Amino acid sequence: MNQLIWLAFEESALSTDRLQQIQALSQTLQAQIVVYTDSRYADKVFQFSRGSAPDPDKGLRPLEPAICSSASISYQVPWPTMDSLKCDCTVVINDALVSKLNHPAVAALDLEKLFYEYSVCALLAPHSQRWLRTLSILSAAAQMQFIPNLCTRFLPDCARWICAGRVVEKRQIPGESFIGTLSLDEPSPNHGLWPISAHPLTVAEVAENDLLTVWPPAKISFEPFVSDMMGLDNARIVFAGGRGLGSKQNFDRLVQCAQRFGAAVAASRLAVDLGWCRNDLQVGQTGRAICPDVYIAFGISGAIQHLAGIKNAKKIIAINTDKDAPIFRYADYGVIADANDVIERLSGALPRTPPKG
Amino acid sequence: MRAIVFVSSVANPEEKLILEGDHFKNIPDDCIANDFDLIAVEAAVRLKEQGIIDEIVVFCLGPALAHVQKALAMGADRAIFGECDNRDLTPQIVVDTALAHIDPDDATIYMLGKLGVNFESHCVPQMLANRLSCPCVCSVYKIEKADKRWQLHCEDDVGIPIFEAEAPFVMTTELRLAEPRFPSLPNIIKARRKPIESVQIEATSQRPQTLSLEMAADIQRSCKWLSTDDLIAMVKGLES
Incomplete structure (x- = not known):
């Protein structure tokens, strides 16, 4: 049977929404699910795959011993059981990959081995900068079709978001194996079938150097971001700040408030240009497109470029002093108030410690 | 040391996007240079000003020359331009065409x-x-x-990796690397005399795989007004 490989190296890759997407895709592709993860999340995947302790003979395939433990985002997600997934799932633990992810070419080298172990019809990961880089290198090396920002909303059509989520590009259904990053959106309930032939299973013995064109290894150092900030791409709740906050101090206050709440922080282009935050927090046409459950915009007027990045959010709450601000046209709830006052009152109303994850 | 900068031509994201079947409506005058690529041009020009790079070559495929001239006015030395309809391009064709018209050597980024x-x-x-067998740093x-x-x-x-590489390598530029400059009038005039080599795009059998483009449905939302107290109660409710 063909296999759909899901790369789950972040906790959010194993959320209920994600698993629904994977399930929908696996039905469409008529494929079995293989979850590729590391030991940090192994317990979760085991629960999800069989609802009990791992059995080494059935699915658990430890490849390499744990060599890397890096800080993970703690985030409590409700966990579906085997019943809700209704398909076989193999779990592969590869702790070594975690350390290689900082070097996309090396991680791609590691991932290409998968094609020799499984009859892979699709290799997917969450849509994020890191996976985009790694998988686009892999697709170039393996000469397979790459579908970034694939969405499940239009199943059984093969579709992806372009122009920061403003346009849906429908593609020919891949005739053979493909590699992609999956944007977070609700799968359509009408799954059709994709006739797809998998990458043929070839010889088991493959020398590492034969797999990819060998890149000269670059010496790297890696400095992880030291904040406890939630990852933006897969966050359920996002607090976003714009020029209306008035100063970097006020933006930092928003960040503290969001951290206490366990929410991710996003910013408008103006806030980034003013140097109030890192530019990987920028959402919109030239930043990233996100679709959290709840998006709360503090002092963002809502230029069309920013709205392009957030319109897939399930609920939008906007706080602005100007009742004619365009963001209110896209918002579910609006508050006409000074964003800084709201942040201050909100901070006061929240517990001092972040929710346990 | 030579830098080859790729500038792609895109439908202006500030304008309303007009779709025609499987492509954007092709109005050459409405196409602009991809903002992110202009950052790469600016970065290359700054490297040249520091004496690290000797020559900047702009490689551009698209319907109009305007972006090429802009890049030349910003400080690039010469350009390779293939006139074509954007809808005919795929990443594969861009790469094939580029490799057919540049001589890859070890002194090129x-x-x-x-x-x-x-x-x-x-x-x-x-x-x-991948085609050049060199590192790609994003x-x-x-x-x-x-x-x-x-x-x-x-x-x-999740962090800030630092890579070390020797030319040749491919790099993609981040927003805050450089702010593209506005070309001065004398430089715009000077740019008109810089050489532009015209090339044909490499025709391959591979066509774009797009079937259709559709505007994503605008989610109609009706804004319900809340007081600050209501909001705080609502946000606290999210927590549980």
Whole structure:
């Protein structure tokens, strides 16, 4: 049977929404699910795959011993059981990959081995900068079709978001194996079938150097971001700040408030240009497109470029002093108030410690 | 040392996008240079000003010359331009055409924006690196060079990796690497005399795989007004 490989190296890759997407895709592709993860999340995947302790003979395939433990985002997600997934799932633990992810070419080298172990019809990961880089290198090396920002909303059509989520590009259904990053959106309930032939299973013995064109290894150092900030791409709740906050101090206050709440922080282009935050927090046409459950915009007027990045959010709450601000046209709830006052009152109303994850 | 900068031509994201079946309505005058690629041009020009790079070559495929002239006015030395309809392009064709018209050597770096604002395919730099068998370093926000070694500071979702590489390599530029300059009038006039080599795009059997483009449905929302107290109660409710 063909296999759909899901790369789950972040906790959010194993959320209920994600698993629904994977399930929908696996039905469409008529494929079995293989979850590729590391030991940090192994317990979760085991629960999800069989609802009990791992059995080494059935699915658990430890490849390499744990060599890397890096800080993970703690985030409590409700966990579906085997019943809700209704398909076989193999779990592969590869702790070594975690350390290689900082070097996309090396991680791609590691991932290409998968094609020799499984009859892979699709290799997917969450849509994020890191996976985009790694998988686009892999697709170039393996000469397979790459579908970034694939969405499940239009199943059984093969579709992806372009122009920061403003346009849906429908593609020919891949005739053979493909590699992609999956944007977070609700799968359509009408799954059709994709006739797809998998990458043929070839010889088991493959020398590492034969797999990819060998890149000269670059010496790297890696400095992880030291904040406890939630990852933006897969966050359920996002607090976003714009020029209306008035100063970097006020933006930092928003960040503290969001951290206490366990929410991710996003910013408008103006806030980034003013140097109030890192530019990987920028959402919109030239930043990233996100679709959290709840998006709360503090002092963002809502230029069309920013709205392009957030319109897939399930609920939008906007706080602005100007009742004619365009963001209110896209918002579910609006508050006409000074964003800084709201942040201050909100901070006061929240517990001092972040929710346990 | 030579820098080859890829500038792609995209439908202006500030304008209303007009779709026609499987492509954007092709109005050459409405196409602009991809913002992110202009950052790469600016970065290359700054490297030239520091004496690290001797020559900047702009490589551009698209319906209009305007972006090429802009890049030349910003400080590039010469250009390779293939006139074509954007709808005929795929990452594969861009890479094939580029490799047919540049002589890859060890004293060349390849610079691109981190993202095309239209198709967001993320494929060209990696394909190019793969074909050239050289490293591909993405989202560079700071460039340092000592002797032959380049230190490239990058951005990632979770941290800041620093890569060290020797030319040739491919890099994509991050927003805060450089702010594209406005070309001065004398430079715009000077740019008209810079050489532009015209090329044909490499025709391959592979056609774009797009079946259709559709505007994403605008979610109609009706804004319900809340007081600050209601909001705080609502946000606290999210927590549980």
